[in-house]
Amino acid sequence: xxxxxxxVYPAFGTGYGVRAMLQIFMWIALAGSWNIISGLTGxxxxxxxxxxxxxxYAGAILIAKAGWPWVLAAPAGGAAACALALVxxxxxxxxxxxxxxxxxxxxxxxxxxxxxxxEGLTGGGSGLSLPTLHxxxxxxxxxxxxxxxVTLLTxxxxxxxxxxRLMTIxxxxxxxxxxGIDTARHKLYAFLLSAAGPGIAGALAARDQGYIEPxxxxxxxxxxxxxxxxxxxxxxxxxxxxxxxxxxxxxxxLVWARFPYVHxxxxxxxxxxxxxLMPRGVLGILQVKYRLPRTI
Amino acid sequence: xxxxxxxxxxxxxxxxxxxxxxxxxMVALGLALIYGVMRVINIAHGPLLMLGAYTTFFxxxxxxxxxxxxxxxxxxxLFVVGVVLQRSLVFRVVDAPELSSLLLTFGVSIxxxxxxxxxxxxxxRAVEYLTGSIPLGPFALSKTRLVAFAxxxxxxxxxxxxLQRTRLGKAIRATSQSPEVAMVCGIDVRxxxxxxxxxxxxxxxxxxxxxxxIVAIQPEMGQVWTxxxxxxxxLGGAGNYPGALLGxxxxxxxxxxxxxxxxxxxxxxxxxxxLVVVLLVRPTGxxxxxxx
Numbered sequence: 001x002x003x004x005x006x007x008v009y010p011a012f013g014t015g016y017g018v019r020a021m022l023q024i025f026m027w028i029a030l031a032g033s034w035n036i037i038s039g040l041t042g043x044x045x046x047x048x049x050x051x052x053x054x055x056x057y058a059g060a061i062l063i064a065k066a067g068w069p070w071v072l073a074a075p076a077g078g079a080a081a082c083a084l085a086l087v088x089x090x091x092x093x094x095x096x097x098x099x100x101x102x103x104x105x106x107x108x109x110x111x112x113x114x115x116x117x118x119e120g121l122t123g124g125g126s127g128l129s130l131p132t133l134h135x136x137x138x139x140x141x142x143x144x145x146x147x148x149x150v151t152l153l154t155x156x157x158x159x160x161x162x163x164x165r166l167m168t169i170x171x172x173x174x175x176x177x178x179x180g181i182d183t184a185r186h187k188l189y190a191f192l193l194s195a196a197g198p199g200i201a202g203a204l205a206a207r208d209q210g211y212i213e214p215x216x217x218x219x220x221x222x223x224x225x226x227x228x229x230x231x232x233x234x235x236x237x238x239x240x241x242x243x244x245x246x247x248x249x250x251x252x253x254l255v256w257a258r259f260p261y262v263h264x265x266x267x268x269x270x271x272x273x274x275x276x277l278m279p280r281g282v283l284g285i286l287q288v289k290y291r292l293p294r295t296i
Numbered sequence: 297x298x299x300x301x302x303x304x305x306x307x308x309x310x311x312x313x314x315x316x317x318x319x320x321x322m323v324a325l326g327l328a329l330i331y332g333v334m335r336v337i338n339i340a341h342g343p344l345l346m347l348g349a350y351t352t353f354f355x356x357x358x359x360x361x362x363x364x365x366x367x368x369x370x371x372x373x374l375f376v377v378g379v380v381l382q383r384s385l386v387f388r389v390v391d392a393p394e395l396s397s398l399l400l401t402f403g404v405s406i407x408x409x410x411x412x413x414x415x416x417x418x419x420x421r422a423v424e425y426l427t428g429s430i431p432l433g434p435f436a437l438s439k440t441r442l443v444a445f446a447x448x449x450x451x452x453x454x455x456x457x458x459l460q461r462t463r464l465g466k467a468i469r470a471t472s473q474s475p476e477v478a479m480v481c482g483i484d485v486r487x488x489x490x491x492x493x494x495x496x497x498x499x500x501x502x503x504x505x506x507x508x509x510i511v512a513i514q515p516e517m518g519q520v521w522t523x524x525x526x527x528x529x530x531l532g533g534a535g536n537y538p539g540a541l542l543g544x545x546x547x548x549x550x551x552x553x554x555x556x557x558x559x560x561x562x563x564x565x566x567x568x569x570x571l572v573v574v575l576l577v578r579p580t581g582x583x584x585x586x587x588x
Contacts, residue, residue, distance in 0.1 A: 044398050095575050097394050098337050102526045103575065105339070106568045114565065220519075224406055231399065262414065268406030275400045276388055 006144065015136070022140045022208065024249050026201050028147035030222070031229035031241035032154055033197035037190050038227075039235030040163060042170030043093070043100050045191075047107030049222040050088075051081035051198040052205075054111075056212050059203025064130050070207040074142060074200050081199025082192050089191040094184050096173070130210045139208045143201065147242075150197040155238045157193070166190055167236070221264060228267045231274045234281025243283060301556070304434040309556055313549030315441045318448035321544025323503040323521060324528035325455060326496030328540045331529065332472035333492040334390045339401040340381075341525055342518030343408035344497050348374050348504025349513045350416060356423050356508075363423050363509050367447060370505040371498040378497025379490045387489060405522070412515035420512040444506040451502050452541065455495075459537065468492055469537075520564075527571045 009021060030052065038044050055077030062068040062076055092103045157163040168176040169183050177183050206212045225248075233244025248270075252263060278285055286292060323345060330338045351370045355361040361369070385404065389397040426443065429436040459465035471478040471488045479485050503521070511517065528547050532539025547567065554566040 038395075042393070042395050044395055046402070091572050091576050098398065099530070099575055101337065101394075101398050102523070102530070103568075103572060105526070106523045106571065110565050110568045227399070227402075262410075265407055265410035265414065268403045268410060271403030272385060272400055272407065275396050275403065276385070279396060 007141075009140075018136055018140055020249075020253060022136070022143050024246055025140070025143040025147040026205060027225065027229055027245035027249055028242050029143070029150045029197045029201045030226045031233070031245045032147070032150040033194045034226045035194075035230045035235050035237075035241045036150075036154060036157065036197075037187075037194035039230060039237070039240075040157065040166040040170060041187055041190050043097055043187060043191075045104050045194070046101055046223060046227075047104035047111075048194070048198060048226055049219065050107050050111050051084060051195040052202040052222060054084045055081040055199030055202030056206040057202075058199070060130055060206040060212050063207065070139075070203070071142075073207070074203040077203025077206075078196045078199035081195040081202070085192050085195035086188075089188050093187040093191060130207065136208060139204050143204050146197060146200050146204065151238060151242055153193065153197075154241075157190075158238055162186070162189070170236075224264065224267055224271075228270055228274075230281075232270060232281055234283030234285075234287075237281070237283045237287070240281050240283040244281065305556060308435050309552045310549065311435055311437065312441070313552040314545060315437070315445045315548070316552065317545035317548025318445045318452065319503055319506060319544075320524060320528050320547050321541045322448040322452045322455075323500050324525040324532075324544055325452060325537065325540045326499035327522075327525040328529050328532075328534070328537055329468070329472075329492050329496045329499075331534060332537070333468060334386070334489055335394070336386060336390060336397040337394070337401065337526075338386075338496070339398065339522055340405035340408060341496070341500050342520065342522030343405045343412070344374060344378070344518070345500040345504040345507070345521050346412060346513075346515060346518035347377065347408065348501030349508040349517065350412065350421075350504075351501065352505040352508040353421050353423055353513055356425075363425050363505065364443065364447070367451075367502055367505045370501045371451075374501035375494040375498040379494040381497070382490050382493035386493060387486065390489060405519075409515050409518070416515065418514055418516075420514050422512050423508045425509045438510075440510045444510060447502070447506055451499065455499065456537070464488075464491065468495075524567065527567055530571060530574055 006021070009018065030048075033051075034045060034048050037048075055074075058080030059070070059073040059077035062073040063070055068076070088107065092100055095103065157166070165176065165181050165186055168179070168181060169186060173183055229244035229248050230241040231244070232248060233242065234240025274281065280287070323341070327338060327341050330336055330341075348370050351373055352363050352366045355366045355369060356363050381404065385400060386397075389400045426439045429438045430442065431437075457465075459469055467478065467483045467488055468491070470481065470483060471485055471492075475485050478488070500521075504518070507513075507517070524547060528540055528543035530543070531546050532541070532543030547570075550570060551567060554562070558566065
C-alpha cells in the first residue's frame with residue numbers, strides 16, 4: 001500500500017514534494033550502502049561520499065561529453081564507483097579496522113585534489129554543466145528503484161551465509177580468520193557492493209541537478225549524513241537506514257535546514273548520543289525490546 | 297619536468313622539511329599518546345588544534361598578548377578542555393570496540409568544527425607577527441617557521457623528559473604498555489587517562505598556537521592535521537613515542553620534496569599514497585612494534 005502511494009505520488013505531489021521524496025530515496029540508498037560495509041563488517045568508511053562523487057562525475061562526463069542518455073549513464077556511474085572501490089579497497093581492506101578508517105579519512109581530500117587537477121576532463125573547480133533536461137519524475141522512480149535495490153541487497157546479504165561471515169568479521173576478525181574466512185576478500189566484496197549504490201545515486205543526482213562541481217559532490221557533510229542516518233536507524237539492520245534516512249531527512253527539512261552549521265552540529269551530537277546511548281540504533285532497540293527477527 | 301634540481305633547492309627542501317617536521321612531530325605525539333594509552337583514535341585531534349589557534353588569536357586581538365607568550369596559556373586552557381572531554385565522553389568508549397571510539401571522536405570533531413563555525417564564522421583570521429624570512433646563504437628561513445620549530449622542538453623535548461623522568465610520565469608509559477598491570481601496581485588508570493588526554497590536547501593546542509602566525513585560521517584548518525598526525529604515527533609505529541619524531545620529520549621532508557616536483561595540490565595525494573604504501577609494506581611502522 002505504501003509502495004502504491006509512493007508510486008503515484010509524483011502525479012499529485014508538488015514539485016518540492018517530489019524533490020524531497022527523491023532526496024529521501026537518495027539518502028536511503030546512501031545510508032543503506034554505508035550500512036553494508038560499515039554496519040555489517042564494522043569497517044567504518046569515512047570517505048564513502050567518494051563513490052557518490054565518482055558516480056556523479058562519471059555519469060556527468062558520459063552525459064555531457066559523450067552524449068549518453070542518463071538511463072545508461074547511471075549504471076555506468078555505479079560501475080565507475082565500483083571500479084574506484086576496487087582500486088581503493090584492494091590495498092586498504094587488508095588493513096585492520098582503525099587503519100582502514102584513517103585511510104578513508106584521507107580519501108576525500110585526495111579525490112577533491114585529483115578532480116581539480118584533471119581539469120580538462122572534469123571541468124576542474126568550475127564544475128561541469130549538463131544539457132538541460134526536465135526529468136525529475138523519471139529520476140524519482142529511478143532513485144526509488146535504487147533505494148529499493150539497496151535495501152533488498154542488504155536483506156539478501158544479511159540472510160545469507162556471506163552476510164553471516166561479514167558479521168563474524170565485525171565481531172572478531174582474528175577468530176574469523178582462524179575459522180578460515182578469507183577476510184580480505186569478503187571485505188572487498190562488501191566494499192564493492194556498498195559502492196554501487198552511491199555511484200548510481202550520484203549519477204542520478206548529477207542528472208537531476210544539471211550541474212556539478214567538486215565541492216558539491218565530495219562534501220564531508222554527505223558522509224556525515226550517511227553515517228548519522230544509518231547509525232540512528234540502526235546499523236547492521238535492513239530497515240534501520242531506511243528509517244534513519246526518512247526520519248532525519250524530514251526532521252532536517254522541518255527544523256533546521258535553514259541553519260547549516262547548527263544542522264551539522266546536531267548531527268555530530270546525534271552521532272555522539274547514538275554511540276553512547278543506543279549503539280544499535282532505534283531499530284536495534286526495537287529488535288531487543290520486541291524480539292524482532294534479526295533480519296529486520 | 298624540465299626543472300633543474302640544484303643543490304640549493306635540495307638544501308632548501310631539507311631545511312623546510314625539518315622546520316615543518318618538528319611541528320608535525322609535536323602534534324602527532326599527542327595523538328600517539330592517546331592511542332597508546334587508551335587505544336582511542338582521536339579524530340577530534342585536528343579540531344582541538346584549531347581551537348588552540350583561535351585561542352591564541354583571541355588572546356592576541358583582545359589583550360594584545362604576544363602570540364608566543366600565549367603558547368603556554370593556550371596549552372593550559374586546552375589541557376582543561378581535553379580533560380573535560382575525556383571525563384565526559386571519551387572514557388565511555390575506552391574499552392569499547394574501535395568502531396565506537398572512532399564514531400564518537402568523529403562526532404565530537406564535527407561538533408567542534410561546527411561550534412567554531414557558529415561562534416567564530418568562517419572568516420579567515422590571522423595573527424600578524426614576525427613576517428619575512430632570514431636569509432642564510434642560498435636559503436631562506438621563514439621567521440615564523442623558525443620560531444615554530446624552536447617551540448615545537450622545545451615542547452616535544454619537555455614532553456619526552458616528562459615521559460621518561462617523572463613518575464607521572466612513567467605511569468603513563470606503564471599504562472600504555474599494560475593497563476591491568478599498571479592498576480596492580482597502584483596506578484590510577486582513570487586519572488592517567490584524563491591526564492593523557494589533557495596532555496595530548498595541550499600538544500595539539502601548542503601546534504595550533506604556533507600555526508596561528510603562519511597560516512590563516514579558520515574552523516576547518518584542523519581536519520588535514522588529524523590525517524597527517526595519523527600518517528606520522530603510522531610512519532613511526534603506533535604506540536612508539538619516539539617514532540612520532542621520526543615520522544614527523546619524514547613527513548615534513550617528503551612533503552617539501554614532493555612540492556618540488558609536483559603542484560601543491562598533488563603533494564597531498566603524495567602524503568596519502570605514502571600512508572597506503574607504508575601500511576601495506578610495513579604496517580608496524582619504521583621503528584617497528586610497540587615500544588614505549
